[in-house]
Amino acid sequence: MRYLPLTPDDRAQMLGVIGAPDIDALFAHVPAAARRRELFDLPLHAGEMEVERELAGLAALNRAAGAGPFFCGAGAYRHHVPATVDHVIQRSEFLTSYTPYQPEIAQGTLQVLFEFQTQVAALTGLDVANASMYDGSSACAEAVMMAQRVTRREKAILSGGVHPHYAAVTQTIAHAEGMEIVRQPAAIDAEAAVIAAIDAETACVVVQTPNVFGVVTDVSRIAEAAHAAGALLIVVTTEAVSFGLLKSPGQMGADIAVAEGQSIGNALNYGGPYVGLFACREKFVRQMPGRLCGETVDAEGRRGYVLTLSTREQHIRRDKATSNICTNSGLCALAFTIHMTLLGGAGLQQLARLNHSRARELKAAVEGAGLQVLTPRFFNEIAVRTKGPATALVEKLAGEGILAGVPYARLDPHAGLDDVLLVAATETTTSDDIAALAAALNAG
Amino acid sequence: MQTIGRPTRPDSDAAAGGFASLTGGRGLVQSEPLIFELGGWNKTGVDLEPPAQDAADLDGLTRDELALPGLSEPETMRHYVRLSQLNHAIDLALYPLGSCTMKHNPRLNEKAARMAGFADLHPLQPVSTTQGALALMDRLAHWLKTLTGMPAVALSPKAGAHGELCGLLCIKAAHEAAGQGHRKVVLVPTSAHGTNPATAAFVGYTVTEIAQTADGRVDLADLEAKLGPDVAAIMVTNPNTCGLFERDIVEISRLTHAAGAYFYCDGANFNAIVGRVKPGDLGVDAMHINLHKTFSTPHGGGGPGAGPVVLSQALAPFAPAPWLVSGPEGLALVEEARGEAAQAFGRMCAFQGQMGMFVRAYAYMRSHGADGLRQVAEDAVLNANYIKARLSDVMSPAFPEGPCMHEALFDDAWLEGTGVTTLDFAKAMIDEGFHPMTMYFPLVVHGAMLIEPTETESRRELDRFCEALRALAATAKLGEVERFKGAPFLAPLRRLDETLAARKPKLAWRPEPGTVAPAPLAAE
Numbered sequence: 015m016r017y018l019p020l021t022p023d024d025r026a027q028m029l030g031v032i033g034a035p036d037i038d039a040l041f042a043h044v045p046a047a048a049r050r051r052e053l054f055d056l057p058l059h060a061g062e063m064e065v066e067r068e069l070a071g072l073a074a075l076n077r078a079a080g081a082g083p084f085f086c087g088a089g090a091y092r093h094h095v096p097a098t099v100d101h102v103i104q105r106s107e108f109l110t111s112y113t114p115y116q117p118e119i120a121q122g123t124l125q126v127l128f129e130f131q132t133q134v135a136a137l138t139g140l141d142v143a144n145a146s147m148y149d150g151s152s153a154c155a156e157a158v159m160m161a162q163r164v165t166r167r168e169k170a171i172l173s174g175g176v177h178p179h180y181a182a183v184t185q186t187i188a189h190a191e192g193m194e195i196v197r198q199p200a201a202i203d204a205e206a207a208v209i210a211a212i213d214a215e216t217a218c219v220v221v222q223t224p225n226v227f228g229v230v231t232d233v234s235r236i237a238e239a240a241h242a243a244g245a246l247l248i249v250v251t252t253e254a255v256s257f258g259l260l261k262s263p264g265q266m267g268a269d270i271a272v273a274e275g276q277s278i279g280n281a282l283n284y285g286g287p288y289v290g291l292f293a294c295r296e297k298f299v300r301q302m303p304g305r306l307c308g309e310t311v312d313a314e315g316r317r318g319y320v321l322t323l324s325t326r327e328q329h330i331r332r333d334k335a336t337s338n339i340c341t342n343s344g345l346c347a348l349a350f351t352i353h354m355t356l357l358g359g360a361g362l363q364q365l366a367r368l369n370h371s372r373a374r375e376l377k378a379a380v381e382g383a384g385l386q387v388l389t390p391r392f393f394n395e396i397a398v399r400t401k402g403p404a405t406a407l408v409e410k411l412a413g414e415g416i417l418a419g420v421p422y423a424r425l426d427p428h429a430g431l432d433d434v435l436l437v438a439a440t441e442t443t444t445s446d447d448i449a450a451l452a453a454a455l456n457a458g
Numbered sequence: 459m460q461t462i463g464r465p466t467r468p469d470s471d472a473a474a475g476g477f478a479s480l481t482g483g484r485g486l487v488q489s490e491p492l493i494f495e496l497g498g499w500n501k502t503g504v505d506l507e508p509p510a511q512d513a514a515d516l517d518g519l520t521r522d523e524l525a526l527p528g529l530s531e532p533e534t535m536r537h538y539v540r541l542s543q544l545n546h547a548i549d550l551a552l553y554p555l556g557s558c559t560m561k562h563n564p565r566l567n568e569k570a571a572r573m574a575g576f577a578d579l580h581p582l583q584p585v586s587t588t589q590g591a592l593a594l595m596d597r598l599a600h601w602l603k604t605l606t607g608m609p610a611v612a613l614s615p616k617a618g619a620h621g622e623l624c625g626l627l628c629i630k631a632a633h634e635a636a637g638q639g640h641r642k643v644v645l646v647p648t649s650a651h652g653t654n655p656a657t658a659a660f661v662g663y664t665v666t667e668i669a670q671t672a673d674g675r676v677d678l679a680d681l682e683a684k685l686g687p688d689v690a691a692i693m694v695t696n697p698n699t700c701g702l703f704e705r706d707i708v709e710i711s712r713l714t715h716a717a718g719a720y721f722y723c724d725g726a727n728f729n730a731i732v733g734r735v736k737p738g739d740l741g742v743d744a745m746h747i748n749l750h751k752t753f754s755t756p757h758g759g760g761g762p763g764a765g766p767v768v769l770s771q772a773l774a775p776f777a778p779a780p781w782l783v784s785g786p787e788g789l790a791l792v793e794e795a796r797g798e799a800a801q802a803f804g805r806m807c808a809f810q811g812q813m814g815m816f817v818r819a820y821a822y823m824r825s826h827g828a829d830g831l832r833q834v835a836e837d838a839v840l841n842a843n844y845i846k847a848r849l850s851d852v853m854s855p856a857f858p859e860g861p862c863m864h865e866a867l868f869d870d871a872w873l874e875g876t877g878v879t880t881l882d883f884a885k886a887m888i889d890e891g892f893h894p895m896t897m898y899f900p901l902v903v904h905g906a907m908l909i910e911p912t913e914t915e916s917r918r919e920l921d922r923f924c925e926a927l928r929a930l931a932a933t934a935k936l937g938e939v940e941r942f943k944g945a946p947f948l949a950p951l952r953r954l955d956e957t958l959a960a961r962k963p964k965l966a967w968r969p970e971p972g973t974v975a976p977a978p979l980a981a982e
Contacts, residue, residue, distance in 0.1 A: 076587065
């Protein structure tokens with residue numbers, strides 16, 4: 015077995031050093047009834063070539079996004095990731111190291127996290143960011159619970175424009191902790207209804223921009239209303255590239271910003287691993303979930319970085335911790351940081367403008383095909399009214415080699431929006447792709 | 459000003475044999491500033507075509523500036539490669555963090571996860587276009603269920619603690635469905651991972667600790683006394699955090715079930731028993747499996763992990779969406795609480811979970827097979843017992859009687875009177891080229907040192923490690939305290955001031971006061 019260095023001789027000699035007659039003696043504390051003598055009913059070991067062949071066979075059964083015209087978004091976006099990113103994250107020192115609990119021999123990871131936190135704070139327009147969460151959806155749930163700790167109130171209002179998976183995760187997790195989650199009905203312009211729902215029991219308002227229908231909203235007024243009632247505003251963003259073009263959550267008055275960072279540096283990966291971004295105002299830092307990396311000095315006065323404020327965390331505080339999160343998304347955060355460093359602020363701005371430009375082209379093409387576009391102001395994704403159920407249309411076009419987008423009903427089957435299709439364009443979308451979609455829609 | 463690696467005190471080079479470089483670096487280990495100090499405020503390392511259309515339709519909702527530096531590709535490469543060289547890694551040397559299972563990460567797994575059919579696949583594509591991905595998830599589920607002897611598995615949790623949360627939410631849902639929602643207490647041994655009580659509290663449960671016996675196991679009498687009609691579940695790690703198998707595990711599970719509670723097993727240490735013991739045989743109701751521990755997906759400097767949860771028949775109906783099901787047109791996903799998944803307690807994350815980790819873990823399992831996985835457990839346990847045997851005459855094992863499982867636990871009794879603490883000893887290991895072991899955990903052992911070598915260490919590396927620790931132990935006992943108190947001397951940095959970091963948290967780079975803030979490049 016190629017991954018196991020011990021030889022039969024090694025094993026025999028080591029048992030001798032231990033003073034055990036055989037390997038079974040080392041499992042003596044396992045109750046006899048639970049000691050399985052037989053090999054389990056699974057295939058035996060296989061060579062690298064054989065395993066690779068099986069996996070390549072499975073991969074070939076999937077239609078990769080890059081295999082043809084592709085317009086899926088709804089919380090995960092296909093962007094071009096520079097080759098440098100994937101090379102660096104596969105370096106042994108990053109890939110095969112643990113959480114940096116020994117800072118003297120983990121400055122590489124720690125400095126990256128410090129850069130990551132600084133980048134995320136700048137993108138979201140807030141003061142501080144943590145060292146990442148599992149993904150955008152879990153970050154959203156954690157933000158709601160953080161608002162409960164800050165305000166000591168129990169109610170969270172979720173706009174109907176929040177991604178339904180995010181709402182479901184928040185409902186599941188924050189509700190388990192005892193919070194009341196008020197989820198407003200799904201609507202293209204759902205944000206308009208948020209302010210009226212805020213009351214004196216409201217801990218936080220959760221608004222997404224661009225929302226799940228692609229609508230870009232100025233949330234400043236919602237921020238004012240929330241603050242007037244003593245509540246926090248949480249702004250969710252599922253497309254991190256939009257930070258390059260749109261007003262930042264912090265600029266519009268958000269207290270906490272959470273986002274899915276997959277778009278920058280990370281592949282689609284069929285849903286994971288991704289990287290959750292989490293930023294807030296400085297005064298709330300001690301209520302934040304997750305790991306934080308901070309600057310300090312070593313015994314000789316040299317600048318260095320450590321994980322800090324760990325008295326909030328589970329390994330110190332146990333049942334009093336601000337979150338149970340332990341492992342986060344370190345390597346995905348590294349990928350994000352490297353891609354962001356290659357882009358720089360100017361590069362991200364240009365990338366975001368390119369995405370928006372593609373989406374404008376897409377909108378014109380869809381309208382040209384006789385379909386109504388429902389999204390008034392968008393970044394790189396639009397909601398389109400289809401003539402029949404969007405799910406059937408997507409299946410039909412998939413048969414023709416076009417992945418036309420995500421039917422809203424797949425995310426939220428009970429909203430009565432069966433004829434709404436979410437269609438996204440990025441810098442990877444070509445004019446030919448858009449023309450192919452328009453032609454297929456025309457024919458359909 | 460960039461100060462990393464630059465001595466600020468004249469005696470700072472004493473440890474390196476009295477020699478200091480003029481630039482602050484040390485040979486191949488470069489001193490590297492932050493990206494914000496590299497002057498990239500008007501640069502980018504990405505060539506993009508100009509947008510064909512403007513953003514005039516956005517009604518003034520655009521941002522004016524974004525002050526972040528960019529670097530060209532060669533500068534970016536050098537910056538991050540230099541930083542990488544400041545890290546210890548499993549590919550460099552034994553990484554004996556107890557409970558963390560730092561084992562070799564096969565590169566075939568990386569290659570497979572990057573196949574376009576897996577990596578370039580959108581989570582919401584029609585399932586008719588993702589049958590290979592669903593088949594892989596189905597095969598992974600089959601292996602996990604077979605290895606654990608459990609009938610169901612929820613794949614979506616994104617890490618071990620997330621899996622704990624998933625398991626406890628299943629338990630909570632099952633109690634509520636049975637009219638037992640008043641059960642609010644979770645029993646947790648004092649030796650538990652911090653995530654266990656944190657998770658229980660997160661779900662709204664009250665945590666009560668169970669005492670431990672002198673030989674490092676759950677105190678059955680104390681458990682029995684604390685089990686009652688208010689108890690929802692117990693959370694027990696097995697093998698436990700002392701590196702010992704819970705000998706009375708069957709009785710623990712019987713008592714728990716008799717009291718109407720569920721048995722949550724923390725599967726962080728499954729590495730020690732995979733292929734030899736099925737947790738289902740022990741009466742477990744829910745157990746998360748850290749794919750990044752037992753099944754070798756890389757730790758990546760702190761994630762991403764993956765924490766699928768295997769479930770008993772009693773808990774299976776409550777597993778969160780999405781469910782993977784077989785239908786007339788192949789595999790499909792039930793993405794909300796309906797149909798087969800009508801009782802699903804909710805959803806743990808957007809989409810399907812850590813597909814990239816599923817591919818890696820499955821490649822690892824297929825490579826080992828039933829025979830190789832059994833050997834994994836045997837070699838992991840053999841290696842830990844070998845270390846225990848080779849160090850027991852110079853260090854004090856916390857539980858000298860009988861074998862340990864996959865990790866060897868020592869206390870600090872042997873350091874008494876030397877003036878050296880567990881922390882000092884661990885930091886001195888860094889100078890010898892090893893990562894420290896897990897320290898001061900489990901909490902029940904004074905000055906704990908928890909050593910987990912894993913099965914992927916050769917005898918030669920184990921001997922190298924044991925010789926280093928023996929030499930250090932001898933030095934400590936000879937009274938060479940300075941070697942320990944000041945350690946590490948040879949790492950890129952000396953001990954860091956963690957108190958300072960926490961007292962005045964500086965969590966992001968900002969321009970130094972008095973300097974002109976960098977002018978960002980104007981957008982086109």
